[in-house]
Amino acid sequence: MILPACFLLLAASPQDPAAAIDQPPPVTAPAPSLQPAPTPPTGAELPSYPLGPLAVPDFLAPGHPFTLTDLDFHLQDTVRTDQAFTARVKFKDLGYLRADFEGETRGLTLTTHRLEVSAFDTNGSWDLTADYRGRRFVASGVVRRLGSDSGRLVEGSLDFRLTREVELQTFVVGDSSRPDERFLREAALGVFWQHGSALETGAQFERSYESTLAGENRHDLSSGSVIAQLGAAELSGFGSYEDVQGRFPRRLGEASGQARWSVAPKLLLEAQADGNFEAGAGTRSHLYRGALTWFGRRFTLPRAGELARRSLALSREAFRRGEYEFASFDVDGLRAQRERLGLSPQKQALVSDMEAGYRAEVAERPLPLAGVEVRQTDDALADVRGWSVLAFLGMPWPPALPWRASEGSVPFLRLDLMHSQSVSATDFRADENTARLTVSLNREMDLLLRFTRTEPSALDIIRGIGERSTFEVSWVYARGR
């Protein structure tokens, strides 16, 4: 009983008035943010794009009665042609309706303030999903049928907000076909802690049962992750330990670390190392990665600037008002959060924070204009070694040479060239070359063209697959991004 009392005291401490989470007051005016942020950029500071200026979107505008919010198209032509199409509309101020078509897959998704339901079908395999986002919990359920098998996969999860910063997570997965006479296939318990914008950490324990042709394996997986902003560097790490019991027991480990360091206002250095290990058998796979990116304007790490503070303030205020939100630090997460909150009864109280966050997001937009990335991988299980090098060059808008970009510039053109090589079998080499051109017409519209030439690997040749070319076109429209 002592520990919950301490949590309660902390939550209700005078230094943290926004932490009173149990009874969201029916306020209509914005409450003071936890961390007072500097004045956001004004509308005049919003940049201009190739398609012209783009004002701060009206996040609360209802559909009339339907307003298009997303339109994605993707075409890929290689040995066959695949197409994917997504359209999403906002219906009045009640919610969003989304339709997906990808190959044989058809899907419909309905999103309201607290509920999201979706149905997908692929040649007789289907998924039905429902999520309810309450004040203190998020409950999700999925029923899935795979192929003509009569079994159903049933998944359920519950995330419960212990405090403003701490979430308990659970999920279970069952299979009605009862492989190895067992319905329950997976169960997990985890905890997530978002401490401001500078620290996120989580831990999870998961037990799962795997059916193989050699019998059933029981996996006990313990894992933890952390991401921290320390000065000019962002550090992240992940580690796991897995004990597998069955006919062929083993102990596996995974470790991953990544550092992103703003070595200069316009220069970002990244390093990453991932490894998978097995007790007694050493390293099973690894990935090493290094990247250097030069920006045309000052670069801000996503958890280090005004945007991070605004996002944190918005999520805390939303939580105080009964919305189940954590701070987001990426463009897509922030957009999804704004859309959810735009459907909330509390939206009028939150809109100024949303607008301020959007302005900060625009103000801190990255403008990568040149960079290089190198990767090296080794997979001992498949005995495949590989490396790749990627280089890119960008042109800002208004058009200028990369080194003539200004603080008012936005991304416009970016050309990526990548060469990768994998070696398998007895020094059998397969090269792949990719060229990608991205055209950003404004924050909401991108056009992407990609061409890839791939030499066959040893396994490809054995399977009768030869050298191939792949051409891709993508068009993305995301209103309010």
Added chain:
Amino acid sequence: MIRARLSTVTSRSRRRFLRVAAGLPLGAAGWLGGCSPPHAGTGAPRGQSGGPTPKPPLPGTAILVPRVNGGINVHPARCLGCSPTDPLLDPEVVRVQLAAVYQMGFDGIRVTTPLDRSNFLAAIPYVRAARAIGVDAVCLLSGFEGLTLARALWDPNKRKDVLKLYMDVFATPPEPVRPGLRGLGPKGTGRVAFEILNEPAGTVGVPPDVYVNEILGPCFYDLRSLDPFAGQSTQLIVVSAAEAGNQDGPPRIRAMLEAGLENVCDRINYHIYDRGIIPLLSAHVRGIVWVTESGVPATAEHLAWVRDVFPEIRQQIPDVLRIFYYDLFEPAPGGYRVLDLTLTPEGVKAVVESTALHDYWAANVLEAAAGHPLVGFDELIPDMQPYLPTLADTQAFDAAPWE
């Protein structure tokens, strides 16, 4: 292992001759001795041979060399000193090696049978002659280079034709050289086994689960349908590929097992070149395990490896019934090989390079022979001609539509 092309051999170093080329009844190191019951080759280690106990021969009766030392890898060398493209097949090269196999008391050979014309045909006399004297032959369906064979074994339109070629050429039992060979194949000859690829991840880039599902499984069912002895004790034995004998191997073998390996082969196969992986290899699989490669690349360490590590393998992996030493002969000196081959004016000679190991095996044979004189290889096979590729073999190979 078995990655190097070994079709021709140029090494000429001279060491102690093994007197097989001279046609003596037995090799060096004083193998002739007293009498004892013959020891039948069963694929089992010493003390685990199956079948009824034979009647003891009369004192002074010559017996076949007891097959007490397990199996050994033999490369299908074609000739000494010739070019790699030379299609010559020197029967003496085959005879000298098989004589050594027989005299050193091995119950099985493992020989690569690639899908290129010269080496495919070169493997024929090794397999036929070994089986004719009651020694089992494991045909390793693997190429020395390229992906042709792996591609053919994957391709549903080619697989059965290729396997039929192997069945027709290698699985047809030869006539035994004499009665009472006590081999476990038809009429006492040696059995034949097909090992489907070698270390597939490392040599042809096929991951473990893909190997089981897309290559081994289909091959297993096709071979069963082609085998005229299917369902009988003399049926063809299908051996799975092993994986690398170092630390990379055990996870790959485990992935194969979990993909259903035990259901699509007759023998599960390990390679062991690292003592540390013995505890990591699955000790209790649903089937018999053969270790088709194990050895150490230093002549001075050969004896300790066979004397100490082989028993350790059998003790820690109880399903292991057979271990094939790697290897009898290869061009590089001082590595794995037991013998060197050299050309002399009298013909091809085998020279013992790993003397300590050779003497150890010889002592095992002498002990099992218990004083009986031993029948020489040349008494069993005075002429290699009947085992060489025939016109029908070459026509069958040339007619197979795998390209």
